[in-house]
Every structure is written in structure tokens, then in C-alpha cells.
Amino acid sequence: MFAQRPDPRPATVEVFVGDAALRVPEGSTAAAAVMLAGLPAIRETPVNGSPRLPYCMMGICFDCLAEIDGVANRQACMVTVRPGMRIAPQHGARAARMSA
Amino acid sequence: MTDLAIIGAGPAGLAAAIEAASLGLSVTVIDEQPAPGGQIFRNVERASSDPALAGEYGSDGAALVRRFRAAIQAGGIDYRASTTLWHLDTVGGVLSLRGESGTGSLVAQRVLLATGAQERPVPIPGWTLPNVLTAGAAQILLKQAGAVPRGRTVLAGQGPLLWLLADQLAKAGATPALLLETTPRGALRQALPAGLAGAGFWRGRAMLAKGATLMAASRRAGMRVISHVTGLRAEGEGRLQRITWDGGGSTEADTLLLHEGVIPSTHVSRALGLPHQWDETQLCWRPEVDAWGATPNPLLAVAGDGAGIGGWQAATATGALAALDAACRLGRLPEHARDSRAVPHRHLLRRMLALRPFLDRLYAPAPGVLAPADDDTIVCRCEEVTAGQVRAAAALGATGPNQAKAYLRTGMGPCQGRMCGTTVAAVIAQARGIPIAEAGALRPRAPFKPITVGELADLPAG
Ligand SMILES: Cc1cc2nc3c(=O)[nH]c(=O)nc-3n(C[C@H](O)[C@H](O)[C@H](O)COP(=O)(O)OP(=O)(O)OC[C@H]3O[C@@H](n4cnc5c(N)ncnc54)[C@H](O)[C@@H]3O)c2cc1C
Numbered sequence A: 001m002f003a004q005r006p007d008p009r010p011a012t013v014e015v016f017v018g019d020a021a022l023r024v025p026e027g028s029t030a031a032a033a034v035m036l037a038g039l040p041a042i043r044e045t046p047v048n049g050s051p052r053l054p055y056c057m058m059g060i061c062f063d064c065l066a067e068i069d070g071v072a073n074r075q076a077c078m079v080t081v082r083p084g085m086r087i088a089p090q091h092g093a094r095a096a097r098m099s100a
Numbered sequence B: 001m002t003d004l005a006i007i008g009a010g011p012a013g014l015a016a017a018i019e020a021a022s023l024g025l026s027v028t029v030i031d032e033q034p035a036p037g038g039q040i041f042r043n044v045e046r047a048s049s050d051p052a053l054a055g056e057y058g059s060d061g062a063a064l065v066r067r068f069r070a071a072i073q074a075g076g077i078d079y080r081a082s083t084t085l086w087h088l089d090t091v092g093g094v095l096s097l098r099g100e101s102g103t104g105s106l107v108a109q110r111v112l113l114a115t116g117a118q119e120r121p122v123p124i125p126g127w128t129l130p131n132v133l134t135a136g137a138a139q140i141l142l143k144q145a146g147a148v149p150r151g152r153t154v155l156a157g158q159g160p161l162l163w164l165l166a167d168q169l170a171k172a173g174a175t176p177a178l179l180l181e182t183t184p185r186g187a188l189r190q191a192l193p194a195g196l197a198g199a200g201f202w203r204g205r206a207m208l209a210k211g212a213t214l215m216a217a218s219r220r221a222g223m224r225v226i227s228h229v230t231g232l233r234a235e236g237e238g239r240l241q242r243i244t245w246d247g248g249g250s251t252e253a254d255t256l257l258l259h260e261g262v263i264p265s266t267h268v269s270r271a272l273g274l275p276h277q278w279d280e281t282q283l284c285w286r287p288e289v290d291a292w293g294a295t296p297n298p299l300l301a302v303a304g305d306g307a308g309i310g311g312w313q314a315a316t317a318t319g320a321l322a323a324l325d326a327a328c329r330l331g332r333l334p335e336h337a338r339d340s341r342a343v344p345h346r347h348l349l350r351r352m353l354a355l356r357p358f359l360d361r362l363y364a365p366a367p368g369v370l371a372p373a374d375d376d377t378i379v380c381r382c383e384e385v386t387a388g389q390v391r392a393a394a395a396l397g398a399t400g401p402n403q404a405k406a407y408l409r410t411g412m413g414p415c416q417g418r419m420c421g422t423t424v425a426a427v428i429a430q431a432r433g434i435p436i437a438e439a440g441a442l443r444p445r446a447p448f449k450p451i452t453v454g455e456l457a458d459l460p461a462g
């Protein structure tokens, strides 16, 4: 779990993680909001159903896939927060596959 | 149409853009981040005054980004933030981009990949548990959101970035409780000759001094250090609760931050079919480039950590060199002028690389980091494939990661093998008794990042 430091970075952007409202600093990502909200998991794996939270925060691992403003399978660590953004964990959904 | 398209607004891409624009080239800079700075100077325009990030980030980083903004003002640079390169037609020089307002394309006469590095995967048992992150991830949370891990934080692994993070967290009021350092006994003695050769220690003395200061500071702040740790395991029910290691070591933890150095992000350069070499010293793949960053492909160059790990200052030098070469190739700069302008950049590059051979040897990842010994350890996080399964596939005839993909789906999940590719190659190489270079690198395909059918449909025809 992560904690904010309002002194250097005031929390000014309100977002919703699950149903809970939360303020985070400008420039944060949806994945940061999930970590700050203290969610136990952002998704469960489609294969074994194990819980995951962000691992790399830089777009490499795809462990942060979440539903953002109604769109599933978004890389939450690559999405900058906007006022009113809704970030929901996704359960079991298989992520979009790329290669044939 | 742009003269030079630069992918990546990190130190390499920023230096390249500033140099190229000053030579009169039209430049387009594309980066998926919302602001310039790359990995090291991420979000620096908002966070440079955070006392926890004082030092290189707050001073040099902020200055570099200011120079880039000034160059944009002066004209010649089209900077596209929050934009991802997801396909590149290397014949026509057509870049397929996705930005906040949808997809689009751009034609460039030359393309510079300045896509940087990623952290080396650290596949230990339990590394997929919630609250196990990379050290870089914690640093990103600090830079982006000013956030710090709460509770008992343990760092594990090795390398300069780990000590830097420890110091930054300490300054942010969240000193890690413990560092489990994995550098083996005797590594320092073995690395010494590489530091003495070519006066590496002397030329890299400022860097050495900085490292020593960081180490002393985090210890002073109260971080305990246990050295020569092997057999790391993360354990817990549904989340990290405990870390154990060989010799009966065990500690409770709320957050575990792993780090075994950084490796070039070669996803895009491999997908483009560029030739890559296995670097025996840095133990990673790197694209083949000449002294200007040019690849064998007439359109493409690579600069910065994406071409081999050298750190941010080396990245600015290779970025500038690639820009000079682009101007020369496009007929805007005679060869002799390119060569003479290159001199200060080559000088900086040599100075910045002086300490690398020593650091690369000192912090070489243990064989168990490259290829986990424990059969139950997950190597492919997406498809939850274990080291044992990869070894079984090797026994059945998989000769490299491209074949393993057909047996196990490793590399077919959403990350397209960014996390598992190197580990799968190392496990197969070990099982078959062949060099990693022979097992080969995964050959990913475009799109480089997932793109929806709707976005594809939005593209203009032709
Ligand atoms: C997480 C992390 C943290 C680091 N922190 C430090 C540090 O604190 N101090 C230090 O000395 N070194 C640090 N490093 C090492 C660092 O990589 C280099 O020193 C420096 O950032 C390299 O600069 P670069 O320009 O080569 O690449 P980067 O700075 O990595 O820049 C590459 C840029 O390319 C963009 N990009 C990549 N692919 C695409 C694409 N397909 N489309 C659009 N844009 C794309 C990325 O968004 C990124 O901004 C860190 C590395 C990592 C991975």
C-alpha cells in the first residue's frame, strides 16, 4: 500500500476507485490511484484467478489492466488521471490478445 | 512529412531533438508519457521541487526539459505527448500512432528509436503477489504522485538504482527497513580489474563518490543491509506478507521492491526485425548499431539506453550523435561538419561509459536471476507459465523462446513477452546446454501495444 505526501504534491484531482472517491495529485496515473486507494487487487488472472496489483508502473508487465471509464483492459499505469475518472478492477476478463 | 521522427522523449530523444532542430531539420517527437523526461526525469516539470527528488532529477532533469521546451518555442519541433508508436512501415517511413484523440499516421525521412530501458525481470518465487513491485515502480509512484510505500518496506537485489531509491525514500520520510543485497561474495574483487583498466575508476570518480554518498546516507537513515543474499522468496496469502532467503533468513514485509539492473527495451527494435546481439557483459539483447547509432536499416537509428545501458548522460550524447548523422544523411550537414560537431559528444560518452565495465561486472545478475532454478517459479506472468514448464518444453524440443511460444503461450499474453522473453531464452539455453545467443530472442509483431478493433477501423484507408 502507498501513502500520499500532500506537502510536495497536493491531491487535487478527484477520481473513483471502485465506488470510493479519492483525491490524487495531478500527473498521477490510474494505477497510482489504485495503489493509493489500497485496493487488494486490480485484477485476477484469467488462468489461475490469482490477485494482481501493478508491478512495473511503466507499461511493460500489463499487470495493471483495469476498466477505466467503462473501457476494459486498459493499462492503468499509462493512463493519466482526469477529474471524475472511474477506475474499476476487472475480474477474470481475458486481456485482448495481440498476436494471431 | 517530417525530416526526423524521434520515438521517446527521454534524455536521448530530447538531446536528439534539440540538436536536430538546431541544424534546421523538422523534428517530430513522440512519447507515450504525458510530459517529457523519459524514465529518469519522468514528470519533472511537476515534481522538480519535491525535496525527496533533489539532485540530478530536480536540477539536471528540469534543465534538460526546459531546454527542450525552449527549442519547441524556437520552432522546428512538433512534440506529441501521450502518443504511442504501434506500427512502423520501414519501407515507406510510415509511423502509425495512437494519441488521446485517436489513431493517425506520419511519414518521416528518418526515424530514431530512443525508447530507453526497462528493469530486468526478477523472477523469484512469489514475485506475482500483490505489493511486490520493481524498485523503478516505487520511484515512478514517487515522481508521478509523490507517493511512498506505507508500512515495512524491503528492497532486494542490487545496483545503483536501488541505493538511489533508498535515499529518495528516506528523504521522503519512508526509509526502507531492510535491503537484501544479492551481489555475491567476491564480486567486488572480480570486478576490480575492469575498473582499473583504462583508468575507469579515475575517470568515473565523480560517479563513484556519488554512489558512496548514497550508500552512507541510507544506512545513516536507518536502513539495515544484509549482503550476499541468495534464494529470495516472496510469500503470503493473496498478498505479500513475508520474505525468506537461504540460510533461514526471514522477515515480515508490507512491500517488496525488486531490482537487478536495467536492460534495453528491445521490443520495438526486435519487432522491426533489426539484428540484435546478446551482450555477454550486460547480459541482455541490444540492437546492432554503428558509432552514430545507425542500424543496418537505411531508415532507422537507435540511441540511448535502448541501444545498450549507459545511463542518462551517455544517452544525451548518443542522441545528439544520431541527430548529427541524420542531418548528414539528409544532406543538411557535410560529413566533416558532422564529425567535428561530434567531438564533444564523443568525449562526454567516453567519460560516462568509463565506469560501466566495472559496474556491469560488479552487479552482474546471478545465474538464478536469468534462469530461476526452482521449477515452480512463474516466468511468464501473463499466462502463469513456470520455469519447470519451460524446461519440459525444452526437453520436448523447443530450441528457443519462439518455439516455446507454440508449446506454452509464453509471449502471447498481453505483454507480448516483454517480461518473460529473456528468461524463457535463458531457461531453455540452460536446459539444452547452449549459449543464450543461440536460443535467440523473441520476435514480437506489431501492433507494439494493444489497439482496439475500433481504433483500427478509424484509420484512413490505404
Ligand atoms: C523505471 C526506471 C527508472 C529509472 N530511474 C533512473 C534514475 O533515477 N537515475 C538514473 O540514473 N537512471 C535511471 N534509470 C535508467 C534510465 O533508463 C536512463 O538513465 C535514462 O532514462 C535513459 O534515457 P533514454 O532517453 O535512453 O530512455 P528513457 O528515459 O527510458 O526514455 C524512453 C522514452 O520512450 C518512450 N517510449 C518507449 N516506447 C514508446 C512507444 N512505442 N511509443 C511512444 N513512446 C515510447 C517512453 O515513454 C520513454 O519516455 C531508470 C530506468 C528505469 C527503467
Ligand code: FES
Binding pocket: A031, A053, A054, A055, A056, A057, A058, A059, A060, A061, A062, A063, A064, A065, A075, A076, A077, A078
Ligand atoms: S504496472 Fe506494469 S504495465 Fe502497468
